[in-house]
Amino acid sequence: MTQAHGDALLSVRDLSVTFDTRRGPFQAVRGISFDVGRERVGIVGESGSGKSMTGRAILGLVRAPGRVAASCLTFDGIDMRNLPERQMRRIRGQRVSMVMQDPRYSLNPVMTVGRQIAEALRVHGRPPRDEIRRRSLDMLNEVQIRDPERVLKAYPHELSGGMGQRVMIAMMLVTEPELLIADEPTSALDVTVQLEVLRILDDLVRRRGMGLIFISHDLRLVSTFCDRVLVMYRGRIVEEIEARRLHEAKHPYTQGLLNCLPRIGGGHGDLPTLQRQQAWKDA
């Protein structure tokens, strides 16, 4: 077993997620290992590559009948494998948070934004009401919501997609987590709003020294936003590379993913397509 990194916030060794199907066990994640420090790590892959399952497995959010196994899964030195649900909850939301793709499904539709943020703060201890209010407003300000007083009283359906996603991020960050797992946090947003949300996340990583796992299908976005990229294919990490050197990627899958994207000024000729090879599965 590899020793965990000294300065790593999160250490993962031989993580696998297995589902039993009628055709026998299916491994969505097949023995992957990586560390995350106080940095931006991108996990990239196509649908079915296991990138979302990896994020969920870290937080113990894979539902039965899915099974998670790992030889090491530590956050800040705490072994997260088989942690009792009570103690897991002390970490989840408080020290490690997760932002999901679509605010329409991850916000409670019948609760005001204010109550949802307060709920996140109340999970541990009972801060006084004016402190909750102050921290909620500060957080909404921080994610650049212009009218936080009004948004606090609003229901999710009264917000636009971009606002909803910023509220989601505010809710996840109000507890000041040390690690944020963001699963396609901007994919449902318009490009211009997308960049705004990324700027907020980027700022939080730099100012608070937060670790960030950024899960995305968008290789171009990840290469410009993250420090390091893990490329996943069929449940395995096929390549790990510094984001700014992504164009030097060696694995044919990574190269294929980069090349098949149309570019402005790339002409009307046929796009190179990805020729999947059996060997990649065992990479």
Next chain:
Amino acid sequence: MTDAPVPRIEVRDLTVVFGEDERRVVAVDAVSFRVEPGASFGLVGESGSGKSTVLRAICGLSPVAGGQILIDGKPLDLRRDRAFTRQVQMVFQDPYGSLHPRHTIDRILSEPLAIHGFRDRETRITGALADVGLDPAFRFRLPHQLSGGQRQRVAIARALILEPTILLLDEPTSALDASIQAEILNLLSRLRREKNLTYLFVSHDLAVIDHMCDRLLVMKGGRAVEELTEGALSHRRVESDYTRALMKASEGFVRPAGAA
């Protein structure tokens, strides 16, 4: 002007309004453009720009409040007739939502043929499947047995089976993985060449539009921002700040200066 060819599609001052009084929303506001026969024209914009509403208006699915839509120089009637559906077909974004979940591919492709009274169904169905690069074995499967890319191929086959001259494409690859998107875009390019089709292509992705279209119209909030001719994007000959912002955004994230 007199010897210019009659455009295949011409939209003049198209206005679409939803709701009344205080709930009145002008979704498309006096938008005009022309698409020549065999050309591929792009409509690009963010959500709420009205780009999909223009397509739906052409199909008669949006309440047109003003302006005119002409196909081959002839204004469209209020109701779209069968001749219209023979000529104009649409491909939607979501290949999961646009195919009947309990109809086999064979039945999905047969339906338009039955409606229009075609006799040579057998040859047309096998031909359409071959056109979109699907194995004949898929013919008697159900949509859930197909991947997203294969479903989108079926949706394209269904649109092509009546041999239309115009395809309206509403974000046809936005729900697909990048590698599958490349395959579908290549397929659409090939079909346009082979069948001399005219495309009206809607997307939020500037790079996809630049790749697929000769000319394009940038839309925002229901209005036309600017029309760009071939090569304008690649040479950055754009007028409006909005188009420039879209171009910049499509290049990815730029870390603010001084940040590590």
